[in-house]
Amino acid sequence: MVQEAVFRIEGLRKSFGPNQVLGGVDLELRAGVITVLMGANGAGKSTLVRIVSGVYDRDAGRITLAGQVFSPSSPAEAIRAGVVTVHQNINDGVVADLDVATNLTLDRLNGRGAPLVFNPRRVRREAAAVAARMGLSIDLTARISDLSLADRQMVAIARAMAHEPKVLILDEPTSSLSSAEAERLFQVVERLRARGVAILYISHRMSDIRRLADTIVSLRDGRISGIFEDQPLDYEGAVNAMLGKKISAGDISVRAATAPVLHAANLQLTPTSRPFSLTLGGGEVVAITGLVGVGKTALAETLFGVRAPVSGGMTLDGADYAPRSTRQAIERGVFLVAKDRGENGIVPGFNIYENISLPFLKRISNFGITSRRSERDLARTQIASLGVVCRSERDEMSTLSGGNQQKVMVGRWLTQASRVLILDEPFQGVDISARRDLAAKLRASAIGRATLVFVTELDEAFEIADRILVMSEHTLVGEHRNADINVDKLLAEIAGQHQMVG
Amino acid sequence: MNLEQTKTLNAATGAPHPVHKLTIRELAIKYGFLVLLLGLILFFCAFTNGFASPQSAVFILQSVAITGILALGVTATLVVGGFDLSIGSVATTAMMASSYVMVVMGGDAFTAMLVCILIGVVVGLINGFLIVYMRVPDLLATLGMMFLLVGLQRIPTEGRSIATGMTMPDGSVASGTFSPAFLALGRHRFDFVLPNLVPVSVVVLILLAIVIWFFLEYTRFGRMMYAVGSNERAAQLAGAPVNAYKISAYVISGVFASIGGILLAARLGRGDIASGNNLLLDSVAAALIGFAVLGAAKPNAFGTAIGALFVGVLLQGLTMMNAPYYTQDFVKGGVLVIALVFTFALSQRRR
Numbered sequence: 001m002v003q004e005a006v007f008r009i010e011g012l013r014k015s016f017g018p019n020q021v022l023g024g025v026d027l028e029l030r031a032g033v034i035t036v037l038m039g040a041n042g043a044g045k046s047t048l049v050r051i052v053s054g055v056y057d058r059d060a061g062r063i064t065l066a067g068q069v070f071s072p073s074s075p076a077e078a079i080r081a082g083v084v085t086v087h088q089n090i091n092d093g094v095v096a097d098l099d100v101a102t103n104l105t106l107d108r109l110n111g112r113g114a115p116l117v118f119n120p121r122r123v124r125r126e127a128a129a130v131a132a133r134m135g136l137s138i139d140l141t142a143r144i145s146d147l148s149l150a151d152r153q154m155v156a157i158a159r160a161m162a163h164e165p166k167v168l169i170l171d172e173p174t175s176s177l178s179s180a181e182a183e184r185l186f187q188v189v190e191r192l193r194a195r196g197v198a199i200l201y202i203s204h205r206m207s208d209i210r211r212l213a214d215t216i217v218s219l220r221d222g223r224i225s226g227i228f229e230d231q232p233l234d235y236e237g238a239v240n241a242m243l244g245k246k247i248s249a250g251d252i253s254v255r256a257a258t259a260p261v262l263h264a265a266n267l268q269l270t271p272t273s274r275p276f277s278l279t280l281g282g283g284e285v286v287a288i289t290g291l292v293g294v295g296k297t298a299l300a301e302t303l304f305g306v307r308a309p310v311s312g313g314m315t316l317d318g319a320d321y322a323p324r325s326t327r328q329a330i331e332r333g334v335f336l337v338a339k340d341r342g343e344n345g346i347v348p349g350f351n352i353y354e355n356i357s358l359p360f361l362k363r364i365s366n367f368g369i370t371s372r373r374s375e376r377d378l379a380r381t382q383i384a385s386l387g388v389v390c391r392s393e394r395d396e397m398s399t400l401s402g403g404n405q406q407k408v409m410v411g412r413w414l415t416q417a418s419r420v421l422i423l424d425e426p427f428q429g430v431d432i433s434a435r436r437d438l439a440a441k442l443r444a445s446a447i448g449r450a451t452l453v454f455v456t457e458l459d460e461a462f463e464i465a466d467r468i469l470v471m472s473e474h475t476l477v478g479e480h481r482n483a484d485i486n487v488d489k490l491l492a493e494i495a496g497q498h499q500m501v502g
Numbered sequence: 503m504n505l506e507q508t509k510t511l512n513a514a515t516g517a518p519h520p521v522h523k524l525t526i527r528e529l530a531i532k533y534g535f536l537v538l539l540l541g542l543i544l545f546f547c548a549f550t551n552g553f554a555s556p557q558s559a560v561f562i563l564q565s566v567a568i569t570g571i572l573a574l575g576v577t578a579t580l581v582v583g584g585f586d587l588s589i590g591s592v593a594t595t596a597m598m599a600s601s602y603v604m605v606v607m608g609g610d611a612f613t614a615m616l617v618c619i620l621i622g623v624v625v626g627l628i629n630g631f632l633i634v635y636m637r638v639p640d641l642l643a644t645l646g647m648m649f650l651l652v653g654l655q656r657i658p659t660e661g662r663s664i665a666t667g668m669t670m671p672d673g674s675v676a677s678g679t680f681s682p683a684f685l686a687l688g689r690h691r692f693d694f695v696l697p698n699l700v701p702v703s704v705v706v707l708i709l710l711a712i713v714i715w716f717f718l719e720y721t722r723f724g725r726m727m728y729a730v731g732s733n734e735r736a737a738q739l740a741g742a743p744v745n746a747y748k749i750s751a752y753v754i755s756g757v758f759a760s761i762g763g764i765l766l767a768a769r770l771g772r773g774d775i776a777s778g779n780n781l782l783l784d785s786v787a788a789a790l791i792g793f794a795v796l797g798a799a800k801p802n803a804f805g806t807a808i809g810a811l812f813v814g815v816l817l818q819g820l821t822m823m824n825a826p827y828y829t830q831d832f833v834k835g836g837v838l839v840i841a842l843v844f845t846f847a848l849s850q851r852r853r
Contacts, residue, residue, distance in 0.1 A: 325743070336739065358737070411681065
C-alpha cells in the first residue's frame with residue numbers, strides 16, 4: 001500500500017551561527033502512516049519540528065504539502081495550512097486556568113473573523129463535538145489544572161485535531177506519561193491513523209516505537225542516517241543508525257575491579273520497573289548507557305540521595321548506605337557531577353574557585369570562617385591538573401568555554417577523595433579535546449574509588465569505561481567488558497530486545 | 503593546544519598574566535556610586551554652613567540608623583533570592599510590644615527586649631515556613647505577614663498609642679513606666695571626639711553592619727546563602743540544606759527588624775501607632791541601592807550600609823539647604839531609580 005507522500009521535505013538545511021544543525025534532510029510522510037523519527041540529543045529533531053511548525057525559518061530546502069509549496073511564517077499559518085504540532089511540553093498546548101471546553105475551542109476565539117462576544121453554550125456544544133470525534137471522555141467543565149498529565153495531553157491533541165489537520169506532529173508525547181496513560185494515547189493515535197492523518201511521531205521510547213511505528217527514520221548529526229519501512233521493522237538497525245556505527249571498541253587497557261565498594265541489591269527505581277542489582281568495584285570505571293529517559297538520571301540521583309528508591313537497599317564498603325540528603329551522600333564520600341551544568345552545577349554569581357570549593361566549604365573552614373587562600377590553592381591545583389584555560393582562578397564562570405566550565409565542575413568533585421564518583425552526562429556540550437582531557441583524568445585518578453559514568457552516546461562509553469552496563473526501562477539489562485564487545489548484542493539491549501540479567 | 507597549555511600553566515603557577523585594564527565603563531560601574539557619594543559630601547560641605555562637623559555626621563548616622571539596621575536584615579533575604587516586605591511592620595510590632603510589656607504589664611527593660619527579639623524570630627520562622635514549605639511566593643507571603651502584623655499590634659490596646667499613664671480600654675490607668683535603662687538605648691550618647699556625641703543606635707548600626715558583613719563575606723554559611731540565591735539546585739546538589747538557609751535568612755531579617763523596633767521605641771519613649779510608616783520603603787531602597795556599590799550587582803552588606811548612608815547624606819544636605827520636607831520621598835525615589843539603572847543596565851555581569 002505504497003501511496004504518494006502527503007508531506008515532503010527535501011534538502012532542508014538550518015544553521016545557528018557557525019553550527020549546522022540540519023544538513024540536508026529529506027523526509028516523506030504518507031496519509032494513514034505513522035512515521036517514527038528517532039535521534040539522539042542534538043541530532044536536530046527539535047529544530048526540524050520547529051521549522052515545520054513555523055517557529056523557525058529554514059536556510060534552504062523545499063517543503064510541499066499535498067503538492068503545494070508549504071512555507072509557514074508563523075505557527076498559526078502552519079496550523080491553517082493543516083500541519084499541527086503537539087509539543088513535548090504538555091503545558092504549552094493548553095491553558096491551565098481555563099476549562100476543557102474553552103481549551104478545545106481556543107483557536108476559534110482567537111483567529112481572524114473570530115466573534116467579539118461568544119456564547120458559552122455554543123462553545124460547549126462545539127467542544128462536545130470535538131471531543132466526540134476524538135472519542136474523548138473528559139468532563140468538559142473541568143479546569144485543565146485539575147486534570148492529570150495524560151488528560152491534558154489528550155486535550156492538547158484534541159485541540160490540535162479540531163483543525164482537521166492533514167499532518168500531525170507529536171514531539172515525545174509520552175515522555176511524562178505512565179504506561180497506562182500512554183496506552184490511551186496510543187489508541188487515540190491509532191484512531192487518527194485510521195482516519196488517514198499523516199503522523200510524525202518523535203520518540204526515544206522503544207516500547208512506543210514497537211507499538212506504533214509503520215516506518216522508522218533515524219536522524220543523526222542533522223542528516224537522515226537510516227529509513228526503515230520493510231516489515232518486520234529492523235529496530236536494532238534503527239538504533240544503530242541513530243547512534244552511529246563509528247564504534248571503535250576503545251583503545252584503553254581494561255582494568256579489573258578490586259574489592260567491591262558500592263553494592264545495590266534489588267533496587268527498584270519506579271513502581272512498575274523491574275528491580276536490579278549493581279556492584280561497583282574499587283579502581284574501575286563503569287559506564288551505564290541507554291537511550292534518553294530510561295532512568296539513568298533517576299539511578300544517579302538515587303545513589304546520591306536526591307531521591308529514594310521504591311525498594312531495595314545499598315551498602316557502601318560493607319556498611320548500610322541509605323542517604324536521605326545530598327549532604328549525607330557527600331559525607332559518606334559519594335559525589336555526583338550532575339548533568340546540565342548550567343542548571344544543576346554552576347553557581348553563576350561565583351567565580352571559579354568559589355564554584356570549586358562549594359561542596360567542601362565545611363572541610364576547609366575554621367570555625368565556619370572560610371579560608372580563601374586554601375580555596376584558591378585547591379582551585380589552582382585543579383586548573384593545572386585538568387588544563388582549564390583561564391586567566392586565573394578568580395575568573396567568572398561565564399567567561400569560560402563549555403568544555404572548561406565542565407572541567408571546573410568535575411574538578412570541584414576531584415578536590416576531595418571520594419569512594420564513589422558519579423558523573424551524569426559529563427561530556428554534554430563539551431568539545432572533543434576537553435572531552436579527551438576529562439576522560440584521561442578520570443581514568444588516571446580512578447584508583448581508590450569506584451567511578452560511574454552515565455552516557456547516552458556509545459562512543460563516550462567505549463572511550464572511558466572498563467565495564468559497560470546497559471539500561472532500559474528503568475532497569476539494567478546488559479553487561480559488557482570493554483574489551484571484546486559484542487556490539488550487536490549491546491545495540492539489541494539498548495533497543496530493548498533483552499533478556500534479564502542476574 | 504600548546505598555547506593553551508602554556509596559558510593554563512601560567513595561571514596555575516601564578517606567573518604574571520596580562521594585567522586586566524578596566525575600561526572607563528567598568529570604572530564607572532565599579533566606583534561611580536562611591537564617587538557620587540564623595541562628590542555629594544564635598545558639595546554640601548562647600549555650600550552649606552555646618553555640614554562639615556562631627557555633630558552633622560552623627561546626625562546623619564542617627565537618621566539612618568534604624569532604616570539601616572532593617573536594610574541589613576532584608577539584605578540577608580535578598581542574598582538567598584527572597585524578599586521580606588514584613589520588616590517595617592515587624593519593627594513597629596516590636597515597638598508596640600516593648601511599650602506594652604513595660605507600660606501595661608510593668609515588665610523591665612530586659613523582658614521587653616527579649617519579647618521583641620522573640621517576635622522577630624517567630625515572624626521570621628513563619629515567613630520562612632510559608633515560603634519554603636507552603637510554597638507561597640516570598641513577596642506575597644511577607645506582604646500577608648505585613649498586613650497581619652499591622653493589624654495585630656493594634657489589638658491589645660484597641661488601637662491606642664501606648665504612653666506612660668495612659669488610660670486603658672477598661673477605664674483604668676496603666677501603672678507601668680518605660681524603664682530608664684530602656685530609654686537610655688534611645689537617649690544615651692557615648693563620648694567620641696566630643697563629649698556626648700554618638701547615640702546608642704549608631705553604635706548598634708555599626709556593630710550589626712560589621713557582623714552581617716563578616717557573616718556574608720567570610721563564613722561558609724554566608725557563602726552558601728549566596729549560592730542558594732544564585733542557583734538553588736546547584737547548591738542543593740553540592741550538599742547544602744537549602745531550606746534551612748532560606749528560613750535562617752528570614753529569621754535574621756526578623757531579628758534585625760525587631761532590634762530596629764526596640765531602638766525606635768527607646769527613641770520615642772512611647773508606643774506610637776502612627777510612627778514607622780516609612781521604614782519599609784526606606785530600608786528596601788537602601789538595600790537595593792547597595793547593589794550598585796562597587797559594581798557588585800548583587801545584594802551585599804557593605805553596599806547596603808553605603809546605600810543607607812547615601813540617602814542620609816542627601817536628605818541632611820538638602821534639609822540644610824532649605825529643601826522642604828515633602829520633597830524627601832521624591833529625592834529618595836530618584837536615587838533608587840538611578841542606582842537600579844547603574845546595577846542592571848550598565849553592569850553586564852549578569853549576562
